[in-house]
Amino acid sequence: MKLNTTIFGISLFLLLVSGLSAQPAAVSTSSLEPFSGEKGTVRISGGTAHIPVMREAASRIMKFNRDIRITIAGGGSGAGIRQVGEGLVDIGNSGRMATEAEISKYDLRIFELAVDGVAVVVNPRNPVKALSSPELRGIYSGKISNWKELGGNDKQITVYTRDNSSGTRAVFWDKALNRSMITDRAHFAVSNGAMKAAVSQDPNGIGYISAGHIDRSVSPVALDGILPGLENIKSGTYPVSRILYANTRSNSRALALKFVDYLLTGEGQDLFAEKGFIPVR
Amino acid sequence: MRKEILVEKILFVTAAGSVFATAGVFLFMFYLGLPVITGGHLGDLFTSPWAPEQGLYGIRSMVAGSLLISILSLVFAFPLSLGCSIFIAVLNPGKMGWILKRTVQFMTGIPTVVYGFVGIFLLVPLIRNLFEYGSGMSILTAAFLLAILITPTMVLIFSESFRRVPVSYLDAVKALGGNPVQAFIHVILPYSWQGIIAGLVLAVGRAMGDTMISLMVAGNSVGLPRSILDSGRTLTGHIGLIIAADFDSLEFKSLFACGMILYVFTALIVTTARGLHYRKGAGSFK
Numbered sequence A: 001m002k003l004n005t006t007i008f009g010i011s012l013f014l015l016l017v018s019g020l021s022a023q024p025a026a027v028s029t030s031s032l033e034p035f036s037g038e039k040g041t042v043r044i045s046g047g048t049a050h051i052p053v054m055r056e057a058a059s060r061i062m063k064f065n066r067d068i069r070i071t072i073a074g075g076g077s078g079a080g081i082r083q084v085g086e087g088l089v090d091i092g093n094s095g096r097m098a099t100e101a102e103i104s105k106y107d108l109r110i111f112e113l114a115v116d117g118v119a120v121v122v123n124p125r126n127p128v129k130a131l132s133s134p135e136l137r138g139i140y141s142g143k144i145s146n147w148k149e150l151g152g153n154d155k156q157i158t159v160y161t162r163d164n165s166s167g168t169r170a171v172f173w174d175k176a177l178n179r180s181m182i183t184d185r186a187h188f189a190v191s192n193g194a195m196k197a198a199v200s201q202d203p204n205g206i207g208y209i210s211a212g213h214i215d216r217s218v219s220p221v222a223l224d225g226i227l228p229g230l231e232n233i234k235s236g237t238y239p240v241s242r243i244l245y246a247n248t249r250s251n252s253r254a255l256a257l258k259f260v261d262y263l264l265t266g267e268g269q270d271l272f273a274e275k276g277f278i279p280v281r
Numbered sequence B: 001m002r003k004e005i006l007v008e009k010i011l012f013v014t015a016a017g018s019v020f021a022t023a024g025v026f027l028f029m030f031y032l033g034l035p036v037i038t039g040g041h042l043g044d045l046f047t048s049p050w051a052p053e054q055g056l057y058g059i060r061s062m063v064a065g066s067l068l069i070s071i072l073s074l075v076f077a078f079p080l081s082l083g084c085s086i087f088i089a090v091l092n093p094g095k096m097g098w099i100l101k102r103t104v105q106f107m108t109g110i111p112t113v114v115y116g117f118v119g120i121f122l123l124v125p126l127i128r129n130l131f132e133y134g135s136g137m138s139i140l141t142a143a144f145l146l147a148i149l150i151t152p153t154m155v156l157i158f159s160e161s162f163r164r165v166p167v168s169y170l171d172a173v174k175a176l177g178g179n180p181v182q183a184f185i186h187v188i189l190p191y192s193w194q195g196i197i198a199g200l201v202l203a204v205g206r207a208m209g210d211t212m213i214s215l216m217v218a219g220n221s222v223g224l225p226r227s228i229l230d231s232g233r234t235l236t237g238h239i240g241l242i243i244a245a246d247f248d249s250l251e252f253k254s255l256f257a258c259g260m261i262l263y264v265f266t267a268l269i270v271t272t273a274r275g276l277h278y279r280k281g282a283g284s285f286k
Helices: A002-022 A030-035 A051-064 A077-085 A100-106 A133-141 A167-176 A192-201 A230-235 A254-264 A266-274 B002-047 B060-091 B095-107 B112-131 B139-163 B167-175 B180-209 B212-217 B235-242 B250-280
Strands: A040-046 A068-075 A091-094 A108-122 A158-162 A187-189 A205-210 A241-249
Touching: A030 A051, A030 A254, A030 A266, A040 A051, A040 A077, A040 A254, A051 A068, A051 A254, A051 A266, A068 A077, A077 A091, A077 A100, A077 A108, A077 A167, A077 A241, A091 A254, A100 A108, A108 A167, A108 A192, A108 A230, A108 A254, A108 A266, A133 A158, A158 A167, A158 A192, A167 A205, A167 A241, A187 A192, A192 A205, A192 B112, A241 A254, A254 A266, B002 B060, B002 B250, B060 B095, B060 B139, B060 B180, B060 B235, B060 B250, B095 B139, B112 B139, B112 B212, B139 B180, B139 B212, B167 B180, B180 B235, B180 B250, B212 B235, B235 B250
Parallel strands: A040 A068, A040 A091, A158 A187, A158 A205
Antiparallel strands: A091 A241, A108 A205, A108 A241
């Protein structure tokens, strides 16, 4: 938990620094009006797919009202639900629905924020740009171990995966792998960001990330001929998708609820669209 | 006189406190890890693979990963540290040695996450291209970086213990016509071997306890490593990865077994080193 937070703190810092130069020109303040006169801290953790949007929303709110502090950490969906349940954070993000047990145990309030695809990605230098479902299962089970077998270079495939508390993994395993086995040779990345970094560094790597995290450093792979583009995810043609949730406790502070409300305003939902997700409203 | 008693009592309380803290941590881990042990899973811990989907929580790969990475890093770091401390303390204690020593002292303060970052962008691609095998994230990569991490600790302890050799002994070697190398082999090394062991113990403890480096560059795969170019997972990295799991799950509880194993390893290393020291029966173990 602390580790993931450290990694996220660092990547967040780097991203913040790199994002400073490219601020949107003018942000309408009407949706931010509920935050005027507010004061205090909102702590957010959990699902790493949400982070780009959370960061942008937080920076707009903190710019609008300097008395509000918003901290964003990763940790994965499981950690997000647990931490909000135990009162360690105000909002716990998750890339999967909280289980019955979690909802009753922690008395959670659940908000649907956006729809997100989980895309299979490879290094941009990899000539393989399309896979069938059986091929993908073959790669992840370890039966297909060389890119040559798929028309690529004669290189050993490096499979990247996430740990069990990841919502992205849960969806990928369920909908793309059909709950088939993942090889014990697979490398583990701790977040969507770490997975993207690993695949962008490794010419022979294959991984899966939130569609909102795709940029030029990795190439999305067409699955059974369908690319994980916004249109395909929206229409359901691309099957590997899930809803991104924000979870709060039923007795969460008003400021935290205002943050979630902001994400559900037109402006907040536009943010999701901008970052490559599909708004729910 | 009364003042002395007071000071003694204060010191006793602080010493007892640290003993209780150490024992308390162990008991705490034992208590929380009890479900794994009493549930008949203890044997499974070392025989089964790690596959939580199938209800298997074996940690043999992580034990192997931890041992391989820390031993390998020691293999790299020990000759390097020995050579470096000989240079600093014996061959060239002058300006060059002083500069080197300051550098080494500075290196002890670098956070491991920095080594990890550098490793990901420099060492990982290098290893991948050099061996044309796997992803470059491997036990070897982590061991290299850990070697850099533990070398300064060893250098400082080694060179200090070399320096404690009485000057008169070294003068005697000179008077007998011995050169510095002979002085090192026949006088300095026999005199300071306890310092060398102390440095080794600290270094192996640090190597085994480090989390960030192996988490970032060893790849963290759960299979038993077949070669040092394979990816592997350490006990500490495993705890770091799984800690996000649900508190009530067996998956999470098995982490306490990892903690206990780490604890036992460290205790074994320290007691072995102490045992060696007492058999020899001399000097203070610093």
